[in-house]
Amino acid sequence: MKRRSAKSKSRPAELTTVVVLRLYVAGGAPNSRQAIANLESICAEYLRDGHRLEVVDVLEDPRRAMAEGVLVTPSLTKLSPQPVARVVGNLSDRERVLLALGLKPDVA
């Protein structure tokens, strides 16, 4: 009950801004593939109204990744809206991803 109400409350707020995301992956590594799939599913459900997602392959552009402070892959950065948030991992834990990206108010 609580969860559903939280979701419905948060969605209108997100409508007003465009969420900019960047996902760093390492080629076709299993974790990276899973991360892309998980993120696409999250975006489809929660960010239908407006988001920009860039997928950076670290194997192709390692210098850029290094310059942008990426350490491990896969790694997701939310650039906008502020504050910048970072999530590491294959994004399998949807709840944690949503919390970290601020797409869902903290229920705790």
Added chain:
Amino acid sequence: MTASNSKGKPKIGSKRTLERSLAKLSTGIRGFDRLSHGGLPRHRTSLLIGGPGAGKTVFALQCLVNAAKQHRATGMLVAFEESPAQIIANTAAFDWRLPSLLAKKLFIMDAHLSPTLVRTGDFDLAGMLAMLAAKKREIDAQWIVFDGIDVLLTLLQDPVAEMRELYRLRDWLADSGLTGIVTAKSEGQSYGAAHYGFLQFMVDCVVRLDRRQEDRVSVQTVRITKYRGSGFAAAESPLSFGPSGIEVGAINPADNGHKTSTERLSAGFEQLDVMLGGGVFRGTSTLITGVPGTAKTTLAGKFIEAACRRGERALFVSFDESAEQIMRNLSSVGIQLKTHVKSGLLRIHSIRAEDISAEEHLIKIGSLISENSPQCMVIDPLTAIAKSGTLGTARTVANRLIYMIKDEQISLMVTALSEAESPEGEATDLQISTIADTWIHLSYLVRGGERNRALTIVKSRGTAHSNQVRELVLDHSGLSLSDVYTAGGEVLMGTLRWEKEAEESAKKRRQRAEFDHRRRELEFTEAGIRARIAALQTDLESQRAELALYSGQADDHTASSKRQEGELRSRRGGDPAQAPVRKSGNGAAK
């Protein structure tokens, strides 16, 4: 746990690198290169394992700094635990000039994972290794350090994932051709986590760094537990931090590299130099032991004053008193240091012993030496180092300190407070008496209600030194050594000596008077005898004259009587008589 891997089995490591010979790269840590017979294995990976603060990061970074400075080789450091800024700040005490290397020779990657980082699900190192490969090509790196791999592995939160990433790392390192160092934290003696077993297996060399608490101070050691395809010294060696970073106390007396000098220096004042057979050799160390109040500092002060008078630069490190106190106290016995301090020849530095650890003393004194470049130096008392730690560490540090100063060719005098009264009983807690070239022991002799200072030279290498116990006398004009009296097997000093001296000199005066008297008597007798001889001589002369006169007449008489006798004989036809011969013989005897 991997004892079976620690010895031999070179084939395991050689399978994939068979074509590469087992070359070693110097770490720049002299003692460690000696332990490992040349350094870390080239193109292979070594593991540094140890508790917090054991010196893993410093060790690894020192290898990179040395490679950059000595061999112009570039390196990368992946810092999982600390930020690059922290690492640079932590190593600022060393003479590495890290910031200047960072531009070209050394790349530190900030892999310090933010505590606010959210982890959802599994991740891997594929991306990071791709970035490092790119960086390696860019700067042509030859070394790589993964500092604090355990931090990253813990974040994986999954033993299976940990193993998978370690395999990935191992393969990457093998393909990269880099010489690698991986550091990992261990808590105490136990390696609970599964990855430690594999970590030790995947590398070719395992070095354990330990920091133990003994009493109130930490003792640091280094030990090689595994080295594929190479021999190594398996013993635990003391480790300390010096001005150039980690120093490993694997001291080989056979090649300690100290130049020997035959130049003699004054040990302070002439009488002592005489006892030492002409002074101490330049660049050697002198140990002065003694219980409190035996004038150790005074003797050291005299040594420093003598150095300054020769125009040499000097450094006086005191753990006991402030510079002002030292100058005031020493001036009361005629040792004037103030002018030398003003002229800049002498630097007196006082340190509170309890404030810092024994290793920090090493670093501090090291930097004082490089600031002042002294030719003569005093540490008073060296035993203060033991206050800030256990005996084990203090010993290591004291040894390192003395060797460090010897390396600089500085003539050193250290004082050491001893508890025991006899020199035999005091190998001194720090066991520096074996390293010191000259050992002077000061003690009190209490007798007849007095305490007097006695000075003995216990040893002095390469010198014919005095074996005498002498009394050290301090007064406002300075120091002097007095001969001691041995009476009935006991040494007399102070008032007793003075009494004995007075007594001796009274006795001497008496003896001299007696002698003079007797001589005069004898002279008189002699004169009397001479006079008598002269008188007798005159008598003799007149006797002779008379005799000559007499024998002239006698001859005439004898000749005429001989003729008569001869005539008589010829008439009788007998032998000539003997009577005239006897007569003349009697005359000659007269």
